[in-house]
Amino acid sequence: MNDRNGMPPSNPATSAEHDGSGSNGYRPDRYGDSLQTRMVHAGSDRSQPVRPLTEPIVQSSVYAFDEPPDFAHPPGGAVPQPMYSREHFPNVTALEAAVAELEGADAGYAVASGMAAIAHVLMTLLSQGDHVIIAEGSYCDTELLMHRILGRFGIETSVVSRCDHIAMERAMSDRTRLVFIETIANPSIEVCDIAGLSEICRRRGVVLVVDNTFATPALCRPIEHGADLVIHSATKFLGGHHDLTAGIIVGRGDLIEEIRPTGYLLGALLGAFDAWLALRGVRTLGPRMAWISESAQRIAGFLAAHPAVRHVSYPGLATGADAELVRTLLPDGAGGMILIHLEGGVAATEAVVRGLELIQFAPSLGGTVTTVCYPPVGRMGVYDPHLSSGQLRLSVGLEAVDDIIRDLDRALMRLPVVNDFTPVQQVETERMTS
Known part of the structure; x- marks a missing residue:
């Protein structure tokens, strides 16, 4: 049965008049x-x-x-x-x-x-x-x-x-x-x-x-x-x-x-x-996003303190007016996506990807497994390290957060930039990964 425009009728289960509270649905x-x-x-x-x-x-x-x-x-x-x-x-x-x-x-x-x-x-x-x-x-x-x-x-x-x-x-x-x-x-x-x-x-x-x-x-x-x-x-x-x-x-x-x-x-x-x-x-x-957000907050904090990382983009690290916006918009957690800006550019991103053991490289996000990839930039289906300007996009999954941090730290510590790692920084990283 079509309407006067030749279209099928609206499905009552998802029409504007349906509020999900009738006898056929959850109340x-x-x-x-x-x-x-x-x-x-x-x-x-x-x-x-x-x-x-x-x-x-x-x-x-x-x-x-x-x-x-x-x-x-x-x-x-x-x-x-x-x-x-x-x-x-x-x-x-x-x-x-x-x-x-x-x-x-x-x-x-x-x-x-x-x-x-x-x-x-x-x-x-x-x-x-x-x-x-x-x-x-x-x-x-x-x-x-x-x-x-x-x-x-x-x-x-x-x-x-x-x-x-x-x-x-x-x-x-x-x-x-x-x-x-x-x-x-x-x-x-x-x-x-x-x-x-x-x-x-x-x-x-x-x-x-x-x-x-x-x-x-x-x-x-x-x-x-x-x-x-x-x-x-x-x-x-x-x-x-x-x-x-x-x-x-x-x-x-x-x-x-x-x-x-x-x-x-x-x-x-x-x-x-x-x-x-x-x-x-x-x-x-609900429980997945709560776990992922809590894990991502800890991971972002760890990365922000790491000498191999130039900058971390994560809503949960926002300051000033941006922090107030995040509290208003995301009161129950800042999500599971982190953008990592590495010292060392393209060579560093490739080295980190190869150095990861638990975290897998995959050009998608949002699942049970923690994944990393070059951020999508510019062209359809292209995840090119030379276009990413030393950035990696991390999607946090459901693994134990300490295991994720430990895997990141192993890969980051192999970069040449950490040769100047100070003892104080070493102690802090050991505390966060223990």
């Missing part, structure tokens, strides 16, 4: 409203008196109907059910409902990857002649998508400092439709005053989109700070196990309803099993 008013509890139960279906405790996987591409009239007109006036996988089957809608609830959003729409989620937002909300602003220091592939693909269709992109609200507003024009930022930037690991920027966007009638991949709703909920849409690469911390690829958009119900037909026509479908894996990751998101 915060009855079972508890703490974020930790909601992570465990959000999106669950309790409509049957006897039911599986873990969501079953609906591995089908289409539904069958005993009665052809039910295809268009369900008996009893019920809301039409999805009939084809592009309309999103139960595992996908459960993930959408869960992340929307955790982010405080009206609705959600899940797709095949984080970049697919970004593309769906841009292709839905932007048209020829429009203008979009992206914060400087954001993920290079997002910026490339805007410049290389959107530019072909007459959409202009400006790159503006995330911390300069005056510059952001000056960059806006009557053609500006959207501002794109990240809660914690990839790879610069900078934070942005979402609330301050949202006031500007609201005054100018511009949609504010926030990529919350690095923080997750366990640490920050951008809608509470004024964002209109929130994007996740669920491949990363949300899924959290290095075993799925998925993306999700949540936010204002009217905007999600605009995005839904775009998704149906593009067909960037999230499979049932990947959706099931992502929801499994959501169930353990």
Whole structure:
């Protein structure tokens, strides 16, 4: 059954009218409203008196109907059910409902990857002649998508400092439709005053989109700070196990309803099993992000004191006004991503990567295993040490923090720069790694 525009009907499980509190879902008013509890139960279906405790996987591409009239007109006036996988089957809608609830959003729409989620937002909300602003220091592939693909269709992109609200507003024009930022930037690991920027966007009638991949709703909920849409690469911390690829958009119900037909026509479908894996990751998101944030704080402090390290970018080390912003934006932890600036440049980064034993080199992030890579810079899929300017991006996992620090210290101590290591510094490092 299609609407007058030829699109399938909205799925009631993730529409703006659905609040997750009906008889078919988890009820915060009855079972508890703490974020930790909601992570465990959000999106669950309790409509049957006897039911599986873990969501079953609906591995089908289409539904069958005993009665052809039910295809268009369900008996009893019920809301039409999805009939084809592009309309999103139960595992996908459960993930959408869960992340929307955790982010405080009206609705959600899940797709095949984080970049697919970004593309769906841009292709839905932007048209020829429009203008979009992206914060400087954001993920290079997002910026490339805007410049290389959107530019072909007459959409202009400006790159503006995330911390300069005056510059952001000056960059806006009557053609500006959207501002794109990240809660914690990839790879610069900078934070942005979402609330301050949202006031500007609201005054100018511009949609504010926030990529919350690095923080997750366990640490920050951008809608509470004024964002209109929130994007996740669920491949990363949300899924959290290095075993799925998925993306999700949540936010204002009217905007999600605009995005839904775009998704149906593009067909960037999230499979049932990947959706099931992502929801499994959501169930353990709270304790994982708490552990990871606590570990990352200790690791960042250790690195900042190490003579082989020139600078460490980590929100938990911020000072002054930046520290106050971090406390407001990330009150429950600063996440698991650290950008390490090494003394010794490219040669040092290559030597450290080769010297690590526990920590593995992998060009992704956000899973159970601690990984390191060169920060993505400039070109699609390129993690080139010669473009990284002596930087390494560390994604903290679930190992014991002392083991991670010990592995980093072994690799760093082999660098030539530590020849000037003083006895006092030696004692401090031994204390932190013992």
